[in-house]
Amino acid sequence: MSEAIKPVLDGWFTTGDKPHLLGSQCANCKTYYFPKLESFCRNPDCDSSQFAIVELSRTGTLWSFTNACYKPPEPYVAAEPFEPYAIAAVELAKEKMVVLGQVVTGVGVEQLKAGLKMELVVETVPDADDPAGKLVWKWKPMAGEAA
Amino acid sequence: MSGEIAVIGVGMHPWGKWGRSFVDYGVAAAQEALADAGIPWRDVRFVSGAATMRCGYPGYVAGATFAQALGWQGAEVNTSYAACASGSQALAAARSKILAGQAEVALVIGADTTPKGFLAPAKGHRPDDPDWVRFRVGITNPTYFALYARRRMEIYGDTQDDFAAVKVKNAEHGFTNPKARYRKTFTAEDVAASAMVADPLRLMDICATSDGGAALIVCSLDYARRIGKANAPRIAAISTVTPTFASSVIEMPDLATDSAVVADAQSFRAALPMKAYEEAGIGPEDVSMAEVYDLSTALELDWMEDLRLCGRGEAAAMLREGATKIGGRLPVNPSGGLACFGEAVPAQALAQVCELTWQLRGQSGQRQVEGAKVGITANQGLFGHGSSVIVTR
Ligand SMILES: [Zn+2]
Secondary structure: OHHHOOEOOOOOEOOOOOOOEEEEEEOOOOOEEOOOOOOOOOOOOOOOOOEEEEEOOOEEEEEEEEEEOOOOOOOOOOOOOOOOEEEEEEEEOOOOEEEEEEEOOOOOHHHOOOOOEEEEEEEEEOOOOOOOOEEEEEEEEOOOOOO | OOOOEEEEEEEEEEEEOOOOOHHHHHHHHHHHHHHHHOOOHHHOOEEEEEOOHHHHHHHHOHHHHHHHHHOOOOOEEEEEOEOEOHHHHHHHHHHHHHHOOOOOEEEEEEEEOOOOOOOOOOOOOOOOOHHHHHHHOOOOHHHHHHHHHHHHHHHHOOOHHHHHHHHHHHHHHHOOOOOOOOOOOOOHHHHHHOOEEEOOEEHHHEOOEOEEEEEEEEEOHHHHHHOOOOOOOEEEEEEOOOOOOOEOOOOOOOOEOOOOOOOOOEOHHHHHHHHHHHHHOOOHHHOOEEEOOOOEHHHHHHHHHHOOOOOOOOHHHHHHOOOOOOOOOOOEOOOOHHHHHOEOHHHHHHHHHHHHHHHHHOOOHHHOOOOOOEEEEOEEOHHHOEEEEEEEO
């Protein structure tokens, strides 16, 4: 079933029970990038153009959060009627970076607090061309964490 | 300071939604600035335009467009595009030209028209464009402002009432400003009653888009002296520095910050004014007033701390004690800020300098900051590059 549903962006994340965002890591200075960078390292002291595609940490802590009370413009594809959704900025300890994503359906801002442990999941979102929708990465408070 | 230039003329087209060409707004602002300087158009030997990307071909070559509209007279032209920092980059180009002795007098000018509603990305399936990707996954402009606002609440204990108080203050400041789009006072209850856009920010916490234009006539100190304006306010510093890797602030339109595994995380907003203070040879304690980029109410508080007008996390307390109101110790956004003007992208960094100039000359009427001697601006472009200008008298 879920194998048939395509990701909203090719090569940005893995799917299944334990999904990961796909980033890249500089072969020279070891800096991580998301979305993946494969051209030229952005570290000003590094001139490498060699990168490995890596799975980024699938858990982190909530840095900040908000929600979208109004339907975004295209290319966003919203369910009708529009349901507001929460958005999380999650800090990955190993990669020392903050990554944005929607929060999983059913969790609103009132259930969020900075510092919560979050994990990456995939969820179906509406799509203009695909009636089954497409898969996108989202953040979800880990079990027992929602405030 | 030897690196200074004088501001001898300022002009603005009122902000609003006027439905006219950006060229009209720019020309009106330029004519006002020329009249204010009291110099002939032919004396201007360099036209530095801030570009507007929404207005097509003429907007991309704004310097030449304005020079043609004002009447070709053989001046050199330049066009700068840096999103909201465009005006400061155009000013920096003019300053370099003047300090290099290649021009005595320059017109710096920016004007814009804006579409209604959300700013949306260019069309088509473009997964290589971060601006397209973030909209595809539901991250709009207010998302970023709301993340910063919520972060303040979580870390410093700021409240939505504090954010509302910024709007109430700025609305009071802009109430008598003839160039402002919104001249109406609001109460905290009005703000609280407006629709939630991106929690914790409501509609009245977020600035609107506007049409508008602003222009400056700047010149060498020699020229200012020759025309009897030796006491004109001076541009003492301009900082348009980029962030330094690893940039720690999640910035529009990115989906992630830089990874700080090999270089320390750095706040670009805090770094931006440091170059300006150094260049002007002054510190935050010398500042009499600030015009900062209040895209959202909460962002004004972030900027106060980044400009070091108070300690980290102390901006809300400073606001609550009334220090940032006109009449207070350090007024912030006496013009009314973006809260009263709205965004007119290539004009706004110049509009901030216009306000500082009027204030330093004591010409701001009911919104006058008494005894203003030093003003600083802060302004933010895309990806986290921005600008800060210091004007002194
Ligand atoms: Zn590298």
